[in-house]
Amino acid sequence: MRKSKRLLLLEWAEQSRIDPERLTEAMRVSDVLPSADDWRGFLDTLLLWLGALLTASGVVFFFAYNWDDLGRFTRFALVEGLLLVALLGVWRLGIDRLSGKIALMVAAVFVGVLLALVGQTYQTGADTYELFAVWCVLILPWTLIARFDGLWVFWLFLLNVAVIIYYDTFGGIFGVVFGVEQMLWLLFLINTTALLVWEFLVSRGHSSRRSIRWMTRLLATVSCGLITALAIFGIFSDSQWLSLLGPIIWLVWMVCAYLWYRTVVLDVYVLAIAVLSAVAVVNVVLARILFNGVLEHSGGLLVMSLSVIGLSSFGAFWLRGVVKGAQT
Amino acid sequence: MKKSSHSLLWQKLLTQGLVTGEEPEFNDDTAPWYVRTMLGIAGWVGAILLLGALFGGFALLTDSAVVAGMLGAGACLVAVIIYRATHHNDFAKQFAFAVSLAGQALLVYSILKGLNLFQDTEAFISRVRQVAMVLVVLQSILFLVVPNILHRTWSALIGVGAAVFLLNQYGLYPFTLAITLAAGTMLWLQEFHWARYGEMLRALGYSLIIVSISHLLTQNHFWDDGRFWQNVFGIQSLGGAVGEWLASLCLGVILIALVFVLLKRGEIALGSSISIASLVLAVLVTLIGLQAPGITVGIVVVLLGYSRGNTILTGLGLVTLVVFISQFYYLLHLTLLQKSILLFGSGLVLLAVRQVLKHFWPKGAADA
Numbered sequence: 239m240r241k242s243k244r245l246l247l248l249e250w251a252e253q254s255r256i257d258p259e260r261l262t263e264a265m266r267v268s269d270v271l272p273s274a275d276d277w278r279g280f281l282d283t284l285l286l287w288l289g290a291l292l293t294a295s296g297v298v299f300f301f302a303y304n305w306d307d308l309g310r311f312t313r314f315a316l317v318e319g320l321l322l323v324a325l326l327g328v329w330r331l332g333i334d335r336l337s338g339k340i341a342l343m344v345a346a347v348f349v350g351v352l353l354a355l356v357g358q359t360y361q362t363g364a365d366t367y368e369l370f371a372v373w374c375v376l377i378l379p380w381t382l383i384a385r386f387d388g389l390w391v392f393w394l395f396l397l398n399v400a401v402i403i404y405y406d407t408f409g410g411i412f413g414v415v416f417g418v419e420q421m422l423w424l425l426f427l428i429n430t431t432a433l434l435v436w437e438f439l440v441s442r443g444h445s446s447r448r449s450i451r452w453m454t455r456l457l458a459t460v461s462c463g464l465i466t467a468l469a470i471f472g473i474f475s476d477s478q479w480l481s482l483l484g485p486i487i488w489l490v491w492m493v494c495a496y497l498w499y500r501t502v503v504l505d506v507y508v509l510a511i512a513v514l515s516a517v518a519v520v521n522v523v524l525a526r527i528l529f530n531g532v533l534e535h536s537g538g539l540l541v542m543s544l545s546v547i548g549l550s551s552f553g554a555f556w557l558r559g560v561v562k563g564a565q566t
Numbered sequence: 567m568k569k570s571s572h573s574l575l576w577q578k579l580l581t582q583g584l585v586t587g588e589e590p591e592f593n594d595d596t597a598p599w600y601v602r603t604m605l606g607i608a609g610w611v612g613a614i615l616l617l618g619a620l621f622g623g624f625a626l627l628t629d630s631a632v633v634a635g636m637l638g639a640g641a642c643l644v645a646v647i648i649y650r651a652t653h654h655n656d657f658a659k660q661f662a663f664a665v666s667l668a669g670q671a672l673l674v675y676s677i678l679k680g681l682n683l684f685q686d687t688e689a690f691i692s693r694v695r696q697v698a699m700v701l702v703v704l705q706s707i708l709f710l711v712v713p714n715i716l717h718r719t720w721s722a723l724i725g726v727g728a729a730v731f732l733l734n735q736y737g738l739y740p741f742t743l744a745i746t747l748a749a750g751t752m753l754w755l756q757e758f759h760w761a762r763y764g765e766m767l768r769a770l771g772y773s774l775i776i777v778s779i780s781h782l783l784t785q786n787h788f789w790d791d792g793r794f795w796q797n798v799f800g801i802q803s804l805g806g807a808v809g810e811w812l813a814s815l816c817l818g819v820i821l822i823a824l825v826f827v828l829l830k831r832g833e834i835a836l837g838s839s840i841s842i843a844s845l846v847l848a849v850l851v852t853l854i855g856l857q858a859p860g861i862t863v864g865i866v867v868v869l870l871g872y873s874r875g876n877t878i879l880t881g882l883g884l885v886t887l888v889v890f891i892s893q894f895y896y897l898l899h900l901t902l903l904q905k906s907i908l909l910f911g912s913g914l915v916l917l918a919v920r921q922v923l924k925h926f927w928p929k930g931a932a933d934a
Contacts, residue, residue: 243575244875251761256585261758262831264584268575270875274832274840278929280872282920288861288887289916295891296910302895303902510600517608536622543615547664550608551657557601558656 244270283336290340294347301351310359317355321348339386346377346389350396365407370400387453394432394457401425419471426464430491433457437498451505458495458508465491466515470522488519504564506557513553521546599878606716609660613667620668635676641669642708649712663717666708673704691799695735701728715765722773730777740803743781744816747863750774751824754870754879775867775879779886782863783893817862818852824866828873839926847919854912857900860890861912 247264250256256264265271272280297320301313308316324345331338350373357369374396381393405421436454465488472484492512499508524545528538576589620637645666652658677700681693705725709718726746733742753771760767803809825848829841855862864887871879894905 246572246575248757248761248764250585250590251758252764253590254762255587255590256579256761258759258761260584261761263582264579265758265875267578267582267584272872272875275929277832277872278927281923282929284868285916285920285923289913289920291888291891291913292909292916293913295894296906296908296913299895299902299906299909303906506598507600510598510604514604514607536619539615539619539622543612543619543664544661546608546615547612547660548657550605550612551660554601554605554656554660561598561601 243268286337286340290344294344297348298351301355313355313359314352317348317352321345321352324348333384339384339389342380342384343386343389343392346380346392349373349376365403367400367403367407370396370403374400390432391453391456394429397428398425401428419468422464422468422471426461426468429457429464430461433461437503441503455505455507458499458505459511462491462495462508462511462515466518469519473519473522473526485519488515492516500560504560506561506564509560510553510557513550513557517546517549517553520549602716605656605660606663606720609663609716610667612660612664613671616664617668617671620672631676631680634672634679638669638672638674638676641665641672642704643669645669646708646711649714649717659714659716663714663720666712666717667720670704670708674701691735695732698728698731698735701725702732709766709769713765715769718766718769719772722770723776726770726773726777727780730781734801735799737801737804739801740785740810740813741816743778743785743859743863744813744820746774746778746781747817747866748820750778751820751866751870754874754876755824755827757874772878775870775882778863779867779882782860782886783889811856814856814859814862815852817859817866818849818855821852821855821862821866821869822848824869828869843923843926850915850919854908854915857908858890858894858912860886860894864890 244265247256247261247268247270251258251261251264262271266273297317301317324341327341328338328345331341333339333342350369353369353373353376374393377389377393377396381389401421401424405418433454436457440454465484468484469488470484472481472488475481475484492515495508495512499505499512521542524542525538528541529535573589576585579585645662648658648662648665652662674697677697681696702725705721705728709721709725712718712721730742730746733739733745738745750771753767753774757767757771805812822845825844829836829844834840851862851865864883867883867886868880869883871877871881871883891909894909895902900908
């Protein structure tokens, strides 16, 4: 609401309906600009986030320095000590407060530092993906009890990295080419499941939609991006059943996204990325048809150019209609 | 925004004496940022395909630099006409954007071909400068004549980027970052005063901030030992190592000046505990930023965004902070140990300041 008011007031000022000299006052009266209390809260959060980020980064850099003078027991004592301090912070601040949740996130980062130190010190011969996989498993209980979307994003990020590094190392079951598709399917499964769980929790009232909207949008973007890539892979695949699977699941995703984000809970952002996905996939199909001898290259490129522009314009027109409908 | 909220807002301003007359017609035609981004991406792709079709179909014509230039200029002119002739037609605007991008690409191609850019390596740098100058002029004209926010943002990005390149080439590196950040800060602080140029100002404002951030991340990127401009273009820092240190200090001065202006506009007395705390914090960040300038830049953008109620700017600032700290790992002007001490110490100081702030400026107290 604040963002829309801002643009509306600027528009009225542009139309000279508000004197520019009084625009600041108009913004304040409309609660667009932050009050003194808003500033106080903002500074508090900013200092907390930035302080925690710099502190955790400093520790990570320190152990990357690989200081040879430190004996291995001293190194372990330092990392475990910092981990303990972070956990003491969680205990003192309380898991329900934002500062407590951030302290737990810092502790989760230190777990990774500790695992890296174990791998570095004992040269266990473990693969890199195992570091991230074990890291995920170890911090999962904390992630569950924290009920903090920032920590969930971090956890999912680690899980995604573990999968990517695994496939980068082993190339999948049938070799490198199929390994990429397998990896994308697994990532799609992970991130779409996370999205479904999130939507389920929100619909059950475990959190307000608005407060975790950024989280659902992030997951929806990743999920949509992955299924779009899989659909495109399928279109260019020579295997009969593989060529159908990607596009069919993509179609199912699009229908479900429309039904949920258009008719049940309105989120125009997800609809916008769905439109972009549709433009991409439809034009890849068009390219496959056109460049199989239907048209020579220049003609084909011209048709595709008009198709991209036309479909995206139609999509934007539809999205604007959806936004207008929601506002009246 | 709903029509009822639109009316309520107008009534509220009317009772405060900030507006007069009839309520403006409800016409919320502004698309959300993600719809505009989607259109922008599609426009880009459409332009590349159109360019491919033009080059393929008119291969013989585009072989001549003059003809390619005329085609490019013609395409830009057609785009301007379409923009000015249509108002609420998404397809036309998208098509015009694609045609304009294709026209600009043809113009640049004609200049590159005319200058034989890749055939004479000795004059390569001076010819790239000529291309940059042409880009500044071309994008300035398009910025002024095309009445579309997406196109204006594109023109401003390319124009400001080319101008920054020229400033670096003509000896102002490493102060160019401070110049663009200062320009962006001043522009955003005057956003309400120059509201009647709203669309132009926002396009230019975002471009100055985005180019500042890109310049910061480019000059600190981890290839070529973080000395991109020196190694690729052979430029020297103005003032050498002292100059680089002074440039970081200039960024801090911008931050302190911004805090000062915000305090003044908030009518907070300079001698009050809030002012003292704010200015001390700004000085602390400046000191941290002497070795890690990305932190100063990120904080400036975050403060600018929050003070204007602009969530896009605030988000850009936060992303800058995170990306810079990741990049900081690879910079070689300090050892990893020095960097870790700097970051860890800075983090602890900020957390301590947060605790101290609770005494000087308790939450819920409007006046300290």
